[in-house]
Amino acid sequence: MNLDWSVVWTHRQALTHGALLTIGLTVLTMLLAVPGGIVLAMMRLSHQPLLSRASLAFVEFFRNLPLVLVIYWVFYVLPMTTDVQLSPMSTAIVALVLNVSAYNAETFRAGINSIRKGQLEAALAMGMSRHQAMAKVVIPQAARRVLPVLASTWVSLFKDTSLVSVIAVADLAYSAMQVRAQTFRVLEMLTAMAVMYWLMGYPQAKLVDWIHRKYGVKE
Amino acid sequence: MEFDFSPIVDNWRFFANGLGVTLALSAASAVASLLAGLAIALLRLYGPAWLRPLWVFYIDSMRAIPVLVVLVWMYFAFPVLASVSIPPFWAALVALTLHIAAYAAEVVRAGIESVRPGQTRAALALGMSRAQLLRKVVLPQAIVRMLPAFGSILTLAIKDTAIATVIAVPELMHSAETVAGQTYRPAEIFTCVMLAYFCILFPVTRGIDRLYQRLAHLGRS
Numbered sequence: 001m002n003l004d005w006s007v008v009w010t011h012r013q014a015l016t017h018g019a020l021l022t023i024g025l026t027v028l029t030m031l032l033a034v035p036g037g038i039v040l041a042m043m044r045l046s047h048q049p050l051l052s053r054a055s056l057a058f059v060e061f062f063r064n065l066p067l068v069l070v071i072y073w074v075f076y077v078l079p080m081t082t083d084v085q086l087s088p089m090s091t092a093i094v095a096l097v098l099n100v101s102a103y104n105a106e107t108f109r110a111g112i113n114s115i116r117k118g119q120l121e122a123a124l125a126m127g128m129s130r131h132q133a134m135a136k137v138v139i140p141q142a143a144r145r146v147l148p149v150l151a152s153t154w155v156s157l158f159k160d161t162s163l164v165s166v167i168a169v170a171d172l173a174y175s176a177m178q179v180r181a182q183t184f185r186v187l188e189m190l191t192a193m194a195v196m197y198w199l200m201g202y203p204q205a206k207l208v209d210w211i212h213r214k215y216g217v218k219e
Numbered sequence: 220m221e222f223d224f225s226p227i228v229d230n231w232r233f234f235a236n237g238l239g240v241t242l243a244l245s246a247a248s249a250v251a252s253l254l255a256g257l258a259i260a261l262l263r264l265y266g267p268a269w270l271r272p273l274w275v276f277y278i279d280s281m282r283a284i285p286v287l288v289v290l291v292w293m294y295f296a297f298p299v300l301a302s303v304s305i306p307p308f309w310a311a312l313v314a315l316t317l318h319i320a321a322y323a324a325e326v327v328r329a330g331i332e333s334v335r336p337g338q339t340r341a342a343l344a345l346g347m348s349r350a351q352l353l354r355k356v357v358l359p360q361a362i363v364r365m366l367p368a369f370g371s372i373l374t375l376a377i378k379d380t381a382i383a384t385v386i387a388v389p390e391l392m393h394s395a396e397t398v399a400g401q402t403y404r405p406a407e408i409f410t411c412v413m414l415a416y417f418c419i420l421f422p423v424t425r426g427i428d429r430l431y432q433r434l435a436h437l438g439r440s
Contacts, residue, residue, distance in 0.1 A: 201283030
């Protein structure tokens with residue numbers, strides 16, 4: 001077996017571009033999915049049964065689907081049924097945001113519900129308005145519980161962005177596999193891809209552990 | 220826009236085969252991951268100390284690398300390295316197990332650590348061996364507490380099998396792609412397959428929750 005690792009260096013530009021796109025995709029998706037999750041969680045906790053049910057259905061639906069299928073579905077079905085033409089990149093973002101918003105909604109809902117009801121009642125009994133009670137008592141505590149879970153979701157999202165390569169978005173996975181197809185240096189390119197993902201993902205995983213230790217709730 | 224669902228009806232046998240492969244691959248990789256995860260967690264907690272950094276490194280690495288990368292590497296790169304050829308199904312099974320076992324190991328570790336250390340000390344003080352302690356005191360409680368997390372591992376396994384389509388494992392997702400490519404009816408096919416996946420995954424998540432509610436009292440101490 002003769003290996004030629006120089007192919008990785010020769011194609012460093014494609015790989016760095018891919019890695020940057022992977023990071024960009026993660027950041028952009030999270031920026032959209034956090035507000036999305038908050039809206040869904042507020043709908044879920046509202047007293048309007050219609051809003052609450054709609055949010056529940058959305059969350060349960062997207063949490064129980066493989067992401068790769070959602071990506072295909074947005075790619076093929078959305079343009080056919082709604083006349084919306086999306087670039088592969090926008091398709092990828094839509095699919096990722098749908099998926100991550102559902103997870104975030106559960107995170108926010110669980111965070112708010114984890115604050116005992118007595119605290120809200122006590123705040124109301126002290127004469128705070130509902131708004132004040134939420135802003136000063138419930139949300140500051142819930143935020144501490146939500147942060148570690150959001151961090152875990154971030155790492156999952158970072159890894160899941162690799163799936164957009166199936167619709168030819170030039171992220172790290174797609175770029176590496178393209179170079180593999182052009183040069184036939186299979187082992188070198190795929191190993192380089194794995195190492196690059198590892199280099200980016202490992203510190204994130206460790207950071208998440210640290211956040212869990214620092215902010216995690218001990219029962 | 221009109222819909223034509225005949226490709227699904229005409230190819231139902233093909234889809235049924237795909238569904239069979241999906242279920243087989245999910246079940247096999249979930250069971251293999253749980254067993255491997257249990258072994259890794261026990262080795263990490265009770266095994267030789269000098270091997271411990273290795274297990275931690277393995278678990279953290281698998282948490283850092285996308286499952287797609289593991290799948291593609293196992294199917295395309297590993298055969299070059301070892302000069303063997305692996306059929307897609309087995310490559311997918313090995314890759315998924317490698318990936319999910321790391322999560323399972325973390326679940327098992329958390330479950331074992333959730334049993335209060337006082338119980339371990341009490342069991343040792345009563346003269347139990349380490350093996351007896353694990354078998355009779357720690358694991359019976361830990362396994363019940365791990366149930367919800369095992370449920371998410373099972374759903375994770377089912378969802379991850381869909382990614383095996385990139386290495387052409389003939390599972391449900393791949394059947395959908397093949398038929399969609401042949402019949403130019405992606406909208407109908409992907410929508411139906413989406414509903415099929417939902418119908419598999421939703422009862423699994425709900426079923427595990429129900430089961431846990433029934434059994435939760437067994438894990439309390």
